[in-house]
Amino acid sequence: MENDRLLALVQAEKDALLEQAYVMEDGRRVFRTEDGGQVFDEFGQEVGAMEIDPMMIPDTAPTWETYSVPFNEEIRLQAERTQILEYQQQLDDAREALESGDITKAELEDLQTSLAEDMPDAVRVQLPTDHPTAALEQAAEVSAPAVTTPDISDLQGFAMPTPGG
Numbered sequence: 466m467e468n469d470r471l472l473a474l475v476q477a478e479k480d481a482l483l484e485q486a487y488v489m490e491d492g493r494r495v496f497r498t499e500d501g502g503q504v505f506d507e508f509g510q511e512v513g514a515m516e517i518d519p520m521m522i523p524d525t526a527p528t529w530e531t532y533s534v535p536f537n538e539e540i541r542l543q544a545e546r547t548q549i550l551e552y553q554q555q556l557d558d559a560r561e562a563l564e565s566g567d568i569t570k571a572e573l574e575d576l577q578t579s580l581a582e583d584m585p586d587a588v589r590v591q592l593p594t595d596h597p598t599a600a601l602e603q604a605a606e607v608s609a610p611a612v613t614t615p616d617i618s619d620l621q622g623f624a625m626p627t628p629g630g
Contacts, residue, residue, distance in 0.1 A: 467587070482532045483507055486507065489512075493512070495522065503529070504529075505532075556580065
């Protein structure tokens, strides 16, 4: 949900800048760099001098440097979203394995360790500080080897049933 919220904010910021952007005859919205040497369209593609003279873009229009901040943040957030969705699939697969009851204690511990290690940072930062997976990370930062298998069962929104339960 946090990723959705941030994506909406970034999209609103981009939309506001696109409203102020210079529009070429073919409909592309473009941004000149601060040094005036290059022009980029709203998709990050450079527009050559054969297509547009950078000086045609008024000084009052947003620059590429201004637009590139939310543009690049959207790319980052989309990648983060992909990681979150892939992790959610791992959790769903783990739940199915647990619900089937055909999992040994050793396999469960391996699964919990794997899920803790694969957890995207965007999910990890949402964990309460007293969560076992958060404690595992703190121990790793101190360079102490992890001695316990993290328990992800109380991760809100991702609770998993216990074997046979």
